Amino acid sequence: MEALIYGYLREDLADGRSAELEDAMSTLAREAGLCFAATFHESTSGDGAAFAELTQELKRADAHHVVVPSLDHFAGQTIPRCVLLAKLTREAAAKVWTIDD
Structure with missing residues (x-):
């Protein structure tokens, strides 16, 4: 069974390219032999709700991989x-x- 990987994407950094970025994250997962499960989309307001949901889902699913377009998607929040x-x-x-x- 392939290990799960979840995506995380900040909409304010996606510049309308969310689908394209999500496809690229899915491709990376597949090439690494991982099962791409879902992407958590952080709203433009960047309140961190999607990040909190991602963390909870990782624990619930006993998953240990996250993919982002760039590390910038973890910056700029509170x-x-x-x-x-x-x-x-x-x-x-x-x-x-x-x-x-």
């Missing part, structure tokens, strides 16, 4: 990027993949 990345690692033992590598 909580700094390093704190969000540490939370994923601490609470879900998640590895973060980016499509811009």
